[in-house]
Amino acid sequence: MANNQPTSQPPPGERPGVRAQTAPGRWDGVAVMPYKQSADAPFRDVTRQVLFADSNLACEWRYFEVDEGGYSTLERHEHVHAVMIHRGKGQCLVGSAISDVAAGDLVFIPPMTWHQFRANRDDYLGFLCVVNAARDRPQMPQPDDLAALRRDPEVARFIRIGAEPA
Amino acid sequence: MANNQPTSQPPPGERPGVRAQTAPGRWDGVAVMPYKQSADAPFRDVTRQVLFADSNLACEWRYFEVDEGGYSTLERHEHVHAVMIHRGKGQCLVGSAISDVAAGDLVFIPPMTWHQFRANRDDYLGFLCVVNAARDRPQMPQPDDLAALRRDPEVARFIRIGAEPA
Numbered sequence: 535m536a537n538n539q540p541t542s543q544p545p546p547g548e549r550p551g552v553r554a555q556t557a558p559g560r561w562d563g564v565a566v567m568p569y570k571q572s573a574d575a576p577f578r579d580v581t582r583q584v585l586f587a588d589s590n591l592a593c594e595w596r597y598f599e600v601d602e603g604g605y606s607t608l609e610r611h612e613h614v615h616a617v618m619i620h621r622g623k624g625q626c627l628v629g630s631a632i633s634d635v636a637a638g639d640l641v642f643i644p645p646m647t648w649h650q651f652r653a654n655r656d657d658y659l660g661f662l663c664v665v666n667a668a669r670d671r672p673q674m675p676q677p678d679d680l681a682a683l684r685r686d687p688e689v690a691r692f693i694r695i696g697a698e699p700a
Numbered sequence: 701m702a703n704n705q706p707t708s709q710p711p712p713g714e715r716p717g718v719r720a721q722t723a724p725g726r727w728d729g730v731a732v733m734p735y736k737q738s739a740d741a742p743f744r745d746v747t748r749q750v751l752f753a754d755s756n757l758a759c760e761w762r763y764f765e766v767d768e769g770g771y772s773t774l775e776r777h778e779h780v781h782a783v784m785i786h787r788g789k790g791q792c793l794v795g796s797a798i799s800d801v802a803a804g805d806l807v808f809i810p811p812m813t814w815h816q817f818r819a820n821r822d823d824y825l826g827f828l829c830v831v832n833a834a835r836d837r838p839q840m841p842q843p844d845d846l847a848a849l850r851r852d853p854e855v856a857r858f859i860r861i862g863a864e865p866a
Contacts, residue, residue, distance in 0.1 A: 549808060550794055550795060550797075550808055550809070550810045550813065551794040551795070551797050551799060551807065551808065552792070552794070552797075552799040552801055552805055552806065552807050553805070553806040553807075553808075554804075554805050554806075555802075555803075555804030555805050555806070558804070561804075561806055564806075585782070585784070585806055586782035586806070586808060586830070588780055588782070588808065588810075590779065590780045590810075590811060590832075591759070591780050591782055591830070591832065592758035592759055592832045592833070592834075593757070593758055593759035593782075593830060593832075595782050595784075595830055613756065614754055614756045614757050616751070616752035616754070616757055616759075616761050618751070618761075618828070626718070628716055628717040628718070629716060629717070631716075631717050631718075633717060633718040635718055636721075637721075638720075638721030638724070638727075639718055639719070639720050639721050640718065640719040640720075640721070640727055640730075640751055640752070641717065641718050641719075642715060642716055642717065642719075642752060642754065643716070644716045644754075644756075645756055647716065662784070662828075664752070664757070664759060664761055664830055666756075666757065666758045666759075667758070668758075
């Protein structure tokens with residue numbers, strides 16, 4: 535198969551044909567990256583991989599893997615997330631609903647809905663996430679938002695904002 | 701979790717939160733549908749499920765399952781396909797390259813590239829496919845296209861156009 539991409543930084547998703555899964559949650563030609571660059575978006579033990587981000591595709595298809603005990607950033611935004619759990623298990627918050635999730639389950643996150651994924655079931659949690667290529671920046675909860683979220687005791691116990699002891 | 705969708709025909713993907721995988725390749729609230737409506741697009745033993753098709757998402761995320769011995773339509777189009785094999789194994793044609801594929805593998809189909817999936821490895825072949833919500837109609841091969849494809853003996857042996865004995 536032709537592969538004319540430069541070897542230094544291949545644009546993800548633009549290689550025609552097959553890229554094999556080389557190990558669970560790892561793929562030929564897909565770099566494992568830090569979850570976020572920003573220090574003010576609290577998370578723990580998460581990696582990010584871009585599986586498809588072709589200029590002809592209106593969406594990006596990413597894979598996030600949360601190590602046991604870790605969590606994604608508690609955030610909201612105007613764009614939506616379409617998620618499928620790929621490996622392992624854990625829980626997620628969508629709005630005020632906390633749900634168990636395991637490999638194969640689907641999760642839809644509507645606009646401006648607080649959400650967080652936690653690998654809190656003695657396992658990693660790996661999930662696929664499809665998102666519009668053109669999208670707004672995530673918002674972090676402000677003190678008023680946290681106060682509102684914490685009015686539900688179950689949500690108060692669930693959310694992680696980086697101030698917890700390790 | 702609230703579910704205010706009518707039970708007759710729930711808009712796929714618009715239910716917030718989790719939809720569980722109820723069996724391999726089957727999901728709560730996701731209907732199993734015929735692959736294509738058109739009689740002039742040859743295929744064999746394929747089902748289609750729309751996992752996410754929300755109006756806020758620029759793409760649709762579908763799941764196709766090909767029974768053992770079946771195949772998807774040989775086609776091409778301007779829009780691209782981002783594919784991950786979800787279950788089972790088989791082979792795919794992308795352009796003139798025929799590749800083995802199995803659960804977890806990624807496949808990218810560039811614009812105007814002939815492609816076909818076959819469950820020809822004594823197994824079903826189930827694959828996730830993300831595609832732009834706004835897209836052109838697939839083109840079927842015309843006699844000249846088939847003649848060009850068949851110049852490669854391996855491709856000639858691989859492709860299925862519905863004229864084969866059952």
